[in-house]
Amino acid sequence: MVNVIGSRTVNDSTKPTVSISVAAPQDAMPAAREPRIRTDKVNVWYGEKHALFDVTVDIPDRAVMAFIGPSGCGKSTFLRCINRMNDTIDSARVEGSITLDGKDIYDPDLDVVELRARVGMVFQKPNPFPKSIFENVAYGPRIHGLARHKTDVEAIVVSSLKKAGLFEEVKDRLDEPGTGLSGGQQQRLCIARTIAVSPDVILMDEPCSALDPIATARVEELIDELRENYTIIIVTHSMQQAARVSQRTSFFHLGVMVETGPTDQIFTNPKDKRTQDYITGRFG
Amino acid sequence: MTSPSDAAISAGIWSTPEAQASRRRRKRGDLVLQGLGIGAISLAVGLLGLLLVSLGYLGYRAFVQTMVTLDFPVSTERVDAANPAAGNYRLVIRDALVAQFPEVTSTGDLRDLNAILTNNAQFMVRDAVIADPSVIGGTIRLSLPASDQFDQLNKNNVPRDVPETQRRISDQQILWFDTLAERGAVSTPFNWGLIFNADSRFPELAGLAGAIVGTFYAILVCFLISFPVGIAAAIYLEEFAPRNRFTDIVEVNINNLAAVPSVVFGLLGLAVFLNFFGLPRSAPLVGGMVLALMTLPTMIIVTRAALKAVPPSIREAALGMGASKHQMILHHVLPLSMPGILTGTIIGLAHALGETAPLLLIGMNAFITSPPGGLLDASTTLPTQIFIWADSPERGFLARTAAGILVLLAFLVVMNALAIFLRQRLERRW
Numbered sequence: 064m065v066n067v068i069g070s071r072t073v074n075d076s077t078k079p080t081v082s083i084s085v086a087a088p089q090d091a092m093p094a095a096r097e098p099r100i101r102t103d104k105v106n107v108w109y110g111e112k113h114a115l116f117d118v119t120v121d122i123p124d125r126a127v128m129a130f131i132g133p134s135g136c137g138k139s140t141f142l143r144c145i146n147r148m149n150d151t152i153d154s155a156r157v158e159g160s161i162t163l164d165g166k167d168i169y170d171p172d173l174d175v176v177e178l179r180a181r182v183g184m185v186f187q188k189p190n191p192f193p194k195s196i197f198e199n200v201a202y203g204p205r206i207h208g209l210a211r212h213k214t215d216v217e218a219i220v221v222s223s224l225k226k227a228g229l230f231e232e233v234k235d236r237l238d239e240p241g242t243g244l245s246g247g248q249q250q251r252l253c254i255a256r257t258i259a260v261s262p263d264v265i266l267m268d269e270p271c272s273a274l275d276p277i278a279t280a281r282v283e284e285l286i287d288e289l290r291e292n293y294t295i296i297i298v299t300h301s302m303q304q305a306a307r308v309s310q311r312t313s314f315f316h317l318g319v320m321v322e323t324g325p326t327d328q329i330f331t332n333p334k335d336k337r338t339q340d341y342i343t344g345r346f347g
Numbered sequence: 348m349t350s351p352s353d354a355a356i357s358a359g360i361w362s363t364p365e366a367q368a369s370r371r372r373r374k375r376g377d378l379v380l381q382g383l384g385i386g387a388i389s390l391a392v393g394l395l396g397l398l399l400v401s402l403g404y405l406g407y408r409a410f411v412q413t414m415v416t417l418d419f420p421v422s423t424e425r426v427d428a429a430n431p432a433a434g435n436y437r438l439v440i441r442d443a444l445v446a447q448f449p450e451v452t453s454t455g456d457l458r459d460l461n462a463i464l465t466n467n468a469q470f471m472v473r474d475a476v477i478a479d480p481s482v483i484g485g486t487i488r489l490s491l492p493a494s495d496q497f498d499q500l501n502k503n504n505v506p507r508d509v510p511e512t513q514r515r516i517s518d519q520q521i522l523w524f525d526t527l528a529e530r531g532a533v534s535t536p537f538n539w540g541l542i543f544n545a546d547s548r549f550p551e552l553a554g555l556a557g558a559i560v561g562t563f564y565a566i567l568v569c570f571l572i573s574f575p576v577g578i579a580a581a582i583y584l585e586e587f588a589p590r591n592r593f594t595d596i597v598e599v600n601i602n603n604l605a606a607v608p609s610v611v612f613g614l615l616g617l618a619v620f621l622n623f624f625g626l627p628r629s630a631p632l633v634g635g636m637v638l639a640l641m642t643l644p645t646m647i648i649v650t651r652a653a654l655k656a657v658p659p660s661i662r663e664a665a666l667g668m669g670a671s672k673h674q675m676i677l678h679h680v681l682p683l684s685m686p687g688i689l690t691g692t693i694i695g696l697a698h699a700l701g702e703t704a705p706l707l708l709i710g711m712n713a714f715i716t717s718p719p720g721g722l723l724d725a726s727t728t729l730p731t732q733i734f735i736w737a738d739s740p741e742r743g744f745l746a747r748t749a750a751g752i753l754v755l756l757a758f759l760v761v762m763n764a765l766a767i768f769l770r771q772r773l774e775r776r777w
Contacts, residue, residue: 146667148663148666148667151662151663151666153589153590176669176670176671177669178669179666179667179668179669180668180669183667183668184663184667186660186663186664186667188660190658190660190661190663190664191664192661192664192665192679193661193683202668202670202678203668203669206668206669206670206674206678207669253664256668257667257668260668260669
């Protein structure tokens with residue numbers, strides 16, 4: 064896979080760099096492409112508590128979709144439905160339909176292990192395994208049997224680290240523990256670990272909320288590069304971040320998906336009063 | 348809004364006599380609480396110190412043994428070179444003693460003289476001669492343990508100034524022994540027999556070898572059963588079991604089992620392992636199984652705590668990568684909780700090591716004079732050996748009981764130190 068997108072990589076001066084405006088250009092919106100993921104009337108309960116009400120959103124292929132909204136609005140809950148991470152919570156119950164490439168992911172016949180390989184996830188707090196950097200990235204390909212030989216594993220590790228923009232920084236210390244990296248590097252390691260199994264979709268749950276501004280900028284650049292090849296859904300607290308990295312945005316409030324649209328339009332011309340109040344900082 | 352007068356009033360509030368008295372009271376409260384804490388710790392440390400000092404005082408005598416070194420004339424008329432095992436070694440010993448005291452001739456006096464050496468001296472000389480037959484016809488110099496009464500005499504546990512009738516050894520015997528001592532034949536080296544001998548009726552020969560080997564076997568069996576079973580049960584309860592009434596009952600009962608008196612487990616072992624399954628009495632196998640039953644609840648509780656301590660982010664990371672549940676547990680959660688599990692295991696085994704009551708019920712307090720050769724041989728363990736010795740009337744067992752306790756404590760200290768070492772070494776900070 065070739066990175067055709069212009070990057071804002073600061074430490075790579077040999078590459079011709081193209082500066083990118085805050086939001087991706089409108090014409091880059093792949094409106095013609097079929098949505099990768101469709102959701103229809105998704106409801107989630109945690110025990111008695113109804114957490115998500117009739118969420119219906121289409122998620123475009125090879126673009127960044129942002130979910131924004133105040134704390135507790137259900138955006139993370141919805142994200143975790145897409146790779147069925149809510150299954151791990153005993154009291155959680157999901158209704159409605161979510162399809163990936165036209166297939167229902169809550170189909171009882173579907174193997175959740177395969178689903179989670181196809182829909183990778185990056186968490187709020189960087190959570191590398193307490194193993195070496197190499198082992199962190201090699202873990203996914205190993206358990207999914209993607210690489211039979213040592214050389215194959217090495218090739219996957221190197222290419223994943225390169226795609227995550229981490230290879231140059233860690234190439235001399237692949238044997239050192241992943242937990243010894245800085246926060247931003249750890250988060251990029253988690254991204255490398257996720258893309259090592261060649262997922263179709265990458266879910267990111269507030270991936271920069273534990274990072275400092277410089278590390279955040281680096282991860283945002285990376286997200287921008289990755290959208291060429293992956294469908295990315297990012298949950299974020301920061302409206303600026305949503306504006307910077309996403310092409311489409313959904314605004315969630317109190318468990319309801321209030322409004323979805325091109326990022327430009329959500330931020331400049333929201334249709335719903337609640338969206339407007341949130342954008343302008345009246346609550347949240 | 349705070350006006351100057353408000354400030355003055357508030358400053359006044361803090362400096363009234365009542366306020367000062369209240370502050371003093373509060374400070375006194377702190378001091379009292381601190382004092383109580385220091386007092387409690389001093390009491391605990393003091394009692395522990397007292398225990399160790401008294402054990403050391405009683406036990407140190409058992410760590411040395413009075414030995415008598417003599418030249419034993421192995422004449423051909425006493426021992427046939429063709430068949431050294433059949434020799435008359437009682438007479439060899441008598442010859443050696445008479446050589447020291449030629450004036451002793453009467454049978455009674457000879458018996459009294461003989462009593463200086465341990466009862467088993469003839470077998471020790473025999474073994475030495477069989478090991479080296481070239482000494483037949485010459486003499487062999489051996490250090491043999493003095494019998495318990497003379498051991499105690501040498502260790503000043505027998506009063507010399509009371510009338511002869513109130514002692515078990517006569518003035519004449521004391522004189523002989525002192526003469527031997529003057530001639531340099533009496534020594535008190537470190538008592539290796541305490542570690543390398545098995546139990547004996549004679550205190551000077553009794554050692555802990557049988558108990559140590561028996562303890563090793565029993566703890567090994569206990570570990571082999573309780574470690575895997577405990578981990579498997581804990582993993583199921585912590586990672587797989589649904590939260591319902593049944594698992595609640597299981598959980599409550601495991602916690603209750605941890606508090607059941609150990610003697611009850613002994614009764615269970617007696618009824619089930621010995622009477623129902625017909626396993627041999629006094630065997631380390633059964634002892635280990637009983638101890639495993641006793642350790643299991645602790646093991647499960649400790650393992651569950653260790654599993655719980657693994658942060659959820661690691662589980663999410665593994666599941667998010669598409670690892671299945673068993674991969675998540677075996678690749679990530681279990682290795683990360685291993686230090687905690689091992690620490691708990693060692694503490695649990697240390698607890699089992701010191702357990703006496705359940706082992707008494709399955710007969711591990713038998714009198715066994717050789718270390719067990721396997722899991723099914725009769726044997727004792729350290730605590731039951733201490734129990735047996737504490738029950739014995741001979742003076743020498745008093746010191747040996749204390750010494751046995753010290754050896755047991757040494758094992759416990761080593762195991763706890765190992766647990767601390769493992770915890771410090773392997774513990775991971777997140």
